Amino acid sequence: xxxxxxxxxxxxxxxxxxxxxxxxxxxxxxxxxxxxxxxxxxxxxxxxxxxxxxxxxxxxxxxxxxxxxxxxxxxxxxxxxxxxxxxxxxxxxxxxxxxxxxxxxxxxxxxxxxxxxxxxxxxxxxxxxxxxxxxxxxxxxxxxxxxxxxxxxxxxxxxxxxxxxxxxxxxxxxxxxxxxxxxxxxxxxxxxxxxxxxxxxxxxxxxxxxxxxxxxxxxxxxxxxxxxxxxxxxxxxxxxxxxxxxxxxxxxxxxxxxxxxxxxxx
Amino acid sequence: xxxxxxxxxxxxxxxxxxxxxxxxxxxxxxxxxxxxxxxxxxxxxxxxxxxxxxxxxxxxxxxxxxxxxxxxxxxxxxxxxxxxxxxxxxxxxxxxxxxxxxxxxxxxxxxxxxxxxxxxxxxxxxxxxxxxxxxxxxxxxxxxxxxxxxxxxxxxxxxxxxxxxxxxxxxxxxxxxxxxxxxxxxxxxxxxxxxxxxxxxxxxxxxxxxxxxxxxxxxxxxxxxxxxxxxxxxxxxxxxxxxxxxxxxxxxxxxxxxxxxxxxxxxxxxxxxxxxxxxxxxxxxxxxx
Numbered sequence: 001x002x003x004x005x006x007x008x009x010x011x012x013x014x015x016x017x018x019x020x021x022x023x024x025x026x027x028x029x030x031x032x033x034x035x036x037x038x039x040x041x042x043x044x045x046x047x048x049x050x051x052x053x054x055x056x057x058x059x060x061x062x063x064x065x066x067x068x069x070x071x072x073x074x075x076x077x078x079x080x081x082x083x084x085x086x087x088x089x090x091x092x093x094x095x096x097x098x099x100x101x102x103x104x105x106x107x108x109x110x111x112x113x114x115x116x117x118x119x120x121x122x123x124x125x126x127x128x129x130x131x132x133x134x135x136x137x138x139x140x141x142x143x144x145x146x147x148x149x150x151x152x153x154x155x156x157x158x159x160x161x162x163x164x165x166x167x168x169x170x171x172x173x174x175x176x177x178x179x180x181x182x183x184x185x186x187x188x189x190x191x192x193x194x195x196x197x198x199x200x201x202x203x204x205x206x207x208x209x210x211x212x213x214x215x216x217x218x219x220x221x222x223x224x225x226x227x228x229x230x231x232x233x234x235x236x237x238x239x240x241x242x243x244x245x246x247x248x249x250x251x252x253x254x255x256x257x258x259x260x261x262x263x264x265x266x
Numbered sequence: 267x268x269x270x271x272x273x274x275x276x277x278x279x280x281x282x283x284x285x286x287x288x289x290x291x292x293x294x295x296x297x298x299x300x301x302x303x304x305x306x307x308x309x310x311x312x313x314x315x316x317x318x319x320x321x322x323x324x325x326x327x328x329x330x331x332x333x334x335x336x337x338x339x340x341x342x343x344x345x346x347x348x349x350x351x352x353x354x355x356x357x358x359x360x361x362x363x364x365x366x367x368x369x370x371x372x373x374x375x376x377x378x379x380x381x382x383x384x385x386x387x388x389x390x391x392x393x394x395x396x397x398x399x400x401x402x403x404x405x406x407x408x409x410x411x412x413x414x415x416x417x418x419x420x421x422x423x424x425x426x427x428x429x430x431x432x433x434x435x436x437x438x439x440x441x442x443x444x445x446x447x448x449x450x451x452x453x454x455x456x457x458x459x460x461x462x463x464x465x466x467x468x469x470x471x472x473x474x475x476x477x478x479x480x481x482x483x484x485x486x487x488x489x490x491x492x493x494x495x496x497x498x499x500x501x502x503x504x505x506x507x508x509x510x511x512x513x514x515x516x517x518x519x520x521x522x523x524x525x526x527x528x529x530x531x532x533x534x535x536x537x538x539x540x541x542x543x544x545x546x547x548x549x550x551x552x553x554x555x
Binding site: 002004005008009011012013015016018019020022023024025026027029030033041042083084086087089090091093094095096102104105106108109110111112113114115116117119120121123124127139140142143146150197200203204206207210211220221224225228232236237240243244246247248250251255260261263264 | 285286287288289291292293295296299300301302303304306307310354355357358360361362364365370371372373374375376377378379380381382383384385386387388390391392394395397399401431434435438439442443457462463464467484485488489491492494495498499509512513516517522525526529532533536537539540544
């Protein structure tokens with residue numbers, strides 16, 4: 001290692017630490033603000049207090065929004081894992097023409113402008129006379145989770161040795177049983193990662209959902225932005241701090257069981 | 267380890283491959299609720315009220331200099347956001363690949379944890395930071411760098427910083443994935459042959475990590491070009507972006523023609539990014555063979 005190498009390495013470390021601080025800064029601000037006693041966002045807070053955590057109960061519609069978002073994220077992620085696994089196997093294992101194009105197509109909704117996808121879907125659903133807001137949201141959220149799942153699974157399956165399935169079949173298993181008994185446990189980390197990222201993306205989606213909601217069905221990000229515009233007080237910071245704690249717990253469990261490195265592999 | 271090489275391969279027409287059946291649900295779903303609605307939207311942007319072919323909506327859009335300002339601002343902000351994210355992410359990805367044990371876990375956690383907090387919350391946290399009586403101004407004043415508060419909120423710089431912050435993990439992770447698979451003996455081999463550090467970086471390391479850079483940049487750029495929540499909270503109505511124009515035309519003006527033509531323009535840019543980046547990625551991969 002030459003001197004220049006060492007300078008490069010040290011510089012990359014300094015930037016990495018700065019990057020971590022930069023990334024965590026908005027989270028830190030959120031947590032600090034959530035413990036303030038004042039109704040405006042002054043930092044540092046004049047006094048510490050838990051009043052915004054207590055006020056969460058009284059926020060009308062917040063619990064419903066959380067429940068709706070959790071419901072949509074869970075169902076769309078689960079459905080996407082099933083459909084996505086089948087489609088990813090087809091792309092990785094199949095022999096039919098156009099597989100490359102198919103792989104690009106199934107991941108492409110990730111890179112399309114959310115508002116445009118949302119409005120196009122809304123107009124299409126109206127055209128065919130489909131008016132149920134909840135079902136529309138579910139259909140829209142699967143457009144977020146399916147590509148996320150596909151992206152991770154395509155990468156993981158490209159590295160999976162499919163001859164293991166053939167081996168299980170020569171030992172007498174059916175194709176379906178071989179997939180369940182051999183491939184799924186082998187790719188468990190990829191499923192976990194795919195599921196987690198898809199779930200978070202669904203929970204956080206604003207642009208597609210905004211066109212598909214109605215007065216009774218409002219997802220969490222939509223409700224939060226509405227609160228911020230109407231009556232911004234630190235209760236949202238309190239709720240977000242709760243979500244941060246929840247993810248922290250998931251991450252600690254994830255790092256103990258799967259390893260963080262495996263989790264970001266997708 | 268392919269002990270069993272007796273793969274069952276019956277002769278059959280390629281389209282009848284049983285794997286087509288596995289792909290069918292996912293493909294049909296995306297075709298029906300993603301590709302078809304977007305195609306219909308595109309079609310609508312070329313029609314007038316009576317359904318006849320017309321370019322009036324585009325003429326209206328490009329005829330208004332304000333819209334051109336917005337288009338140019340959207341592209342500029344997305345480009346600068348991508349650039350800023352890349353400058354921070356590239357060295358970070360290297361450090362992440364070199365790090366071990368606890369240091370690596372902490373860095374990785376710093377990448378994943380922000381994903382758990384919604385864009386709404388993060389953008390709002392930035393707007394608190396940027397306020398003229400906010401933490402950032404107070405800190406700068408305390409350091410003696412400024413005398414009176416400078417205006418940060420509602421500026422394009424604030425928007426770029428906030429957006430880069432939100433999209434940074436999507437830039438770091440693809441680059442990190444490529445660096446981790448990088449054969450570290452290659453730069454070392456170049457060094458043993460007398461290549462200078464600069465030469466090694468630009469001729470060996472950088473070309474090998476380009477696939478990650480392309481993937482991360484394309485993803486970040488396409489997110490930045492269509493962001494809506496971040497600009498609405500950090501710059502507000504004063505400096506609109508294409509997404510804000512779309513939301514305004516549909517949700518407030520109820521002008522479907524105008525909305526669909528702006529949507530079509532934004533869509534065209536996004537499709538160009540997808541095609542352009544996969545073309546670039548193919549070239550980079552091809553050049554190495």
